[in-house]
Amino acid sequence: MxxxxxxxxxxxxxxxxxxxxxxxxxxxxxxxxxxxxxxxxxxxxxxxxxxxxxxxxxxxxxxxxxxxxxxxxxxxxxxxxxxxxxxxxxxxxxxxxxxxxxxxxxxxxxxxxxxxxxxxxxxxxxxxxxxxxxxxxxxxxxxxxxxxxxxxxxxxxxxxxxxxxxxxxxxxxIYNGVDLERFNPRADGRKVREMYGIGSDPLVMFIGRLTPYKGVQFLLQGIPDVLKEVPEAKFMFVGSSRFDAPRIGQLLSDARVRKAAIFTGYVADRMLPQLYASCDVFCYPSLWEGFGLTPAEAQAAGKPVVAFETC
Missing domain, CATH: 3.40.50.2000 (Glycogen Phosphorylase B;)
Incomplete structure (x- = not known):
């Protein structure tokens, strides 16, 4: 050195x-x-x-x-x-x-x-x-x-x-940075779509811990309204869950929501560029963030981001 x-x-x-x-x-x-x-x-x-x-x-x-x-x-x-x-x-x-x-x-x-x-x-x-x-x-x-x-x-x-x-x-x-060599519009998301049987359907994605303050409940609650306008839409939730099982069950009581929602659980870090590439819209309805890293990664991947102005 x-x-x-x-x-x-x-x-x-x-x-x-x-x-x-x-x-x-x-x-x-x-x-x-x-x-x-x-x-x-x-x-x-x-x-x-x-x-x-x-x-x-x-x-x-x-x-x-x-x-x-x-x-x-x-x-x-x-x-x-x-x-x-x-x-x-x-x-x-x-x-x-x-x-x-x-x-x-x-x-x-x-x-x-x-x-x-x-x-x-x-x-x-x-x-x-x-x-x-x-x-x-x-x-x-x-x-x-x-x-x-x-x-x-x-x-x-x-x-x-x-x-x-x-x-x-x-x-x-000093803001968190994003690796533009990994996260950019050139990534290919076709394997992710094939893996989860999404095909060419419109896909809304959330990546993060499934905790109440991350706001995933609001996205789940909004799915029926989106399906009225875009019946073939799919919604992918990527990340481990810290919700109580009964609460998840309540949010998924609507059969249309259960059919449209995909929960992947934890996904290895190496898959993230392909995940971002596979979606059409990235949604991050978090109620609080010091610095939301996944919305920045999604933007670097060239995806439109929908988020709350919480901070």
Whole structure:
């Protein structure tokens, strides 16, 4: 490596397959590696197979104890991150690990803020408590051992200034990027249409986690109205579901909706360009986003995007 190259530790407590932040970290790492830097990713759980080549899973006691495990994870990262030039943390509780490394090892600490969906959007009491924990923990951690904060949108920068009382000059806005070599109008979606028996029917697509705040219920509720105008239309929902089964059943009570809706479950990242290419319209009715990555990918693929103006 050249004299100006850095050895960088990127830390996030968990990296779920298909998550937007896993994509963010993967693309950031690729960019840093191209610039000649050495990159290592540290996490307690790396589900995303595209990150395992440069990823390190840390093990620690009390991993199964909610909330308390934040500090076990932070301690494991302090032990693992030695002889680095920079630590870059993502989300809570990874920021705690960055705070400790900054104080103990004197390393520069950069934190990327992706935001938190409002608590009112979560139905599960434990999930609500988890979101409160993330927000409170982030509020205090932002004041302990940070050199710079990256917000992935101006909306989130305003949130940091307004809700977390962070000085503007500490925050840099850097949008999430899209790989235009992968996502472009040249991709071929015919295999996807063949795989799901869509043929030449008009196709509306949603890609993302099937959670209430992503707004998939509104798209499902709107299907009967669309079918009145375009009876042959199909609607594809790509992503793992976190809805309760009874709620899905209620939304699919109409036989016409069941016939028109296609649920793929989780689909490997390598299939995304073909998925975007297969659709005619991309619909993303999310109620909240820090930066919606899939609408940007769909636009790069040359598809019209329908979305709420939520942020």
């Amino acid at each position: 050249g004299r100006s190259s850095l050895k960088i530790a990127i830390v996030r407590s968990s990296l779920h397959r298909g998550s937007g932040q896993a994509v963010h970290i993967r693309e950031l790492s690729k960019g840093l590696l191209k610039l000649g830097h050495e990159v290592h990713i540290f996490s307690r759980s790396i589900e995303d197979e595209t990150l395992r080549g440069i990823g390190h899973e840390t093990k620690f006691t009390l991993d199964g104890v909610p909330f308390i495990r934040h500090f076990g994870f932070a301690a494991s990262i302090v032990r693992a991150v030695r002889d680095f030039d920079l630590v870059h943390t993502q989300y809570h509780p990874s920021i705690i690990a960055g705070n400790w490394i900054h104080k103990i090892r004197g390393l520069p600490h950069v934190f990327t803020y992706h935001g938190f969906a409002p608590i009112r959007f979560w139905n599960n009491p434990f999930q609500k408590l988890k979101m409160i924990d993330h927000r409170v923990g982030t509020y205090f951690s932002l004041r302990l051992g940070l050199d710079r904060i990256i917000a992935v949108s101006h909306f989130l920068k305003r949130e940091l200034v307004r809700n977390y009382r962070i000085e503007e000059q500490l925050i840099e806005v």
